[in-house]
Amino acid sequence: MGVTGSKAEHRISKxxxxxxxxxxxxxxxxxxxxxxxxxxxxxKGGVYFHFPSKQAIFLALLDRMADLLLSRASKSMAAEPDxxxxxxxxxxxxxxxxxxxxxxxxxxxxxxxGAGREFNQKILEMHITFTALIKDYLDTGVVDGYxxxxxxxxxxxxxxxxxxxxxxxxxLDEEPGNLEDAYNPLRExxxxxxxx
Amino acid sequence: MGVTGSKAEHRISKxxxxxxxxxxxxxxxxxxxxxxxxxxxxxKGGVYFHFPSKQAIFLALLDRMADLLLSRASKSMAAEPDxxxxxxxxxxxxxxxxxxxxxxxxxxxxxxxGAGREFNQKILEMHITFTALIKDYLDTGVVDGYxxxxxxxxxxxxxxxxxxxxxxxxxLDEEPGNLEDAYNPLRExxxxxxxx
DNA sequence: TAAAACCGACTGACATGTCGGTTTTATAGA
DNA sequence: TCTATAAAACCGACATGTCAGTCGGTTTTA
Numbered sequence: 255m256g257v258t259g260s261k262a263e264h265r266i267s268k269x270x271x272x273x274x275x276x277x278x279x280x281x282x283x284x285x286x287x288x289x290x291x292x293x294x295x296x297x298k299g300g301v302y303f304h305f306p307s308k309q310a311i312f313l314a315l316l317d318r319m320a321d322l323l324l325s326r327a328s329k330s331m332a333a334e335p336d337x338x339x340x341x342x343x344x345x346x347x348x349x350x351x352x353x354x355x356x357x358x359x360x361x362x363x364x365x366x367x368g369a370g371r372e373f374n375q376k377i378l379e380m381h382i383t384f385t386a387l388i389k390d391y392l393d394t395g396v397v398d399g400y401x402x403x404x405x406x407x408x409x410x411x412x413x414x415x416x417x418x419x420x421x422x423x424x425x426l427d428e429e430p431g432n433l434e435d436a437y438n439p440l441r442e443x444x445x446x447x448x449x450x
Numbered sequence: 451m452g453v454t455g456s457k458a459e460h461r462i463s464k465x466x467x468x469x470x471x472x473x474x475x476x477x478x479x480x481x482x483x484x485x486x487x488x489x490x491x492x493x494k495g496g497v498y499f500h501f502p503s504k505q506a507i508f509l510a511l512l513d514r515m516a517d518l519l520l521s522r523a524s525k526s527m528a529a530e531p532d533x534x535x536x537x538x539x540x541x542x543x544x545x546x547x548x549x550x551x552x553x554x555x556x557x558x559x560x561x562x563x564g565a566g567r568e569f570n571q572k573i574l575e576m577h578i579t580f581t582a583l584i585k586d587y588l589d590t591g592v593v594d595g596y597x598x599x600x601x602x603x604x605x606x607x608x609x610x611x612x613x614x615x616x617x618x619x620x621x622l623d624e625e626p627g628n629l630e631d632a633y634n635p636l637r638e639x640x641x642x643x644x645x646x
Numbered sequence: 647t648a649a650a651a652c653c654g655a656c657t658g659a660c661a662t663g664t665c666g667g668t669t670t671t672a673t674a675g676a
Numbered sequence: 677t678c679t680a681t682a683a684a685a686c687c688g689a690c691a692t693g694t695c696a697g698t699c700g701g702t703t704t705t706a
Contacts, residue, residue: 262685281567283479286661297687302663304685364570367563371477374560378622381615405635411619412612412639419577419611420604426574439601443608447643457705458651482695484654493653494697500651504696 266304269294270318273311278357282312282369309372316373319355319362320380326351327387337400338450341391345417345441346434352421353433360425363418385410392448401448413444462500465490466514469507474553478508478565505568512569515551515558516576522547523583533596534646537587541613541637542630548617549629556621559614581606588644597644609640 272294276285287308291298305311330347331340352359366377388410395401420440424433468490472481483504487494501507526543527536548555562573584606591597616636620629 284566299688300686308662364563367560370479374622381619404638408616408632408635409639411616412636415611415613415615415618416608417611419614420607422611423577423607426570436604439604440608442600443605443643446645447639449642495653498697
């Protein structure tokens with residue numbers, strides 16, 4: 255074992271990788287815990303030793319993606335000094351991260367929604383987290399005088415939705431193009447939408 | 451039986467109503483065909499006489515919603531003579547229709563996505579249908595000189611996504627506010643986004 | 647009187663989570 | 677270093693429950 259991760263953590267990571275593989279390939283409901291066990295080269299008992307339920311595995315996966323996105327976006331925003339460029343950086347980072355993890359993205363944006371009523375709360379939380387980040391950003395822009403006052407609550411939801419849909423279309427497409435090609439037109443649209 | 455609808459159509463309609471009730475309450479996967487049969491005051495055999503499978507019932511429901519939205523939106527756009535108002539009318543109609551049919555909306559926007567891989571194609575088709583409508587509208591705006599040329603493909607997807615997210619948030623919210631309150635800020639945002 | 651519509655018990659398939667038992671790993675004492 | 681032993685990790689058959697779809701038979705309609 256390297257510096258990071260005990261044996262258990264390593265195993266958990268392997269199971270999560272397998273779960274991602276299986277879930278993103280067959281969807282949440284059509285995936286059996288046995289599939290995950292087989293793919294992760296362990297057994298059902300082994301999986302259940304580390305996770306209390308199938309649901310918990312899925313939730314862990316969602317958390318993983320949210321953390322990844324959030325930390326990357328925050329970092330790239332922090333690296334930019336002036337306000338408008340922070341937004342550009344976040345958008346670019348998001349698209350880049352999604353493009354790099356199509357499976358995780360599919361899970362995050364597609365499977366999660368219909369996986370079951372149990373997940374609605376979680377998904378809502380995630381959407382709220384992201385839109386809150388955007389809203390903070392927009393509010394700062396207003397306070398600092400970069401943009402005129404506007405309904406930042408709706409605007410942040412709309413921004414999130416716009417990006418969301420572009421990415422979702424790319425995920426659902428059987429022969430997806432290059433997601434990052436959407437960066438420029440999307441950026442333009444979003445900026446103008448808030449009067450930048 | 452009234453002017454419209456044979457006995458069979460009436461029955462089918464009853465089953466679809468029941469299916470909507472059940473699906474939107476428990477989600478696609480957690481709903482049993484027996485539930486639909488009971489709710490529609492018929493039997494499983496009766497349901498299977500009119501529909502070949504559970505999946506077909508769901509698909510029929512999605513078609514119903516798409517037709518409803520599309521026809522209403524088209525009608526309200528046709529009723530407005532000048533270009534910018536056509537868009538406003540369509541947005542208002544959409545929000546109004548969603549607000550009026552929260553269950554159908556939940557089915558359309560939330561359940562459908564994760565109901566299973568089998569539905570991805572269908573959903574993609576619907577998204578494409580809607581964005582195509584928006585794209586036509588935007589292209590007309592460009593041709594008629596209302597707005598400067600822009601990437602209407604991405605713009606239409608972003609528009610759709612923005613509306614989609616606002617509505618989805620309202621659907622997922624346990625104590626939803628008034629969806630139509632979003633009309634004004636959303637309209638402003640979308641219009642400005644394309645430079646109107 | 648035939649066809650259409652409807653009924654509901656039944657089947658087959660499948661999947662989650664459990665549990666008794668086995669293997670591996672960590673630790674401590676001689 | 678070697679061994680004893682306890683705890684952690686792992687295994688997979690099975691108990692349990694669920695449900696989509698079927699089918700022989702019944703009722704309604706034309």
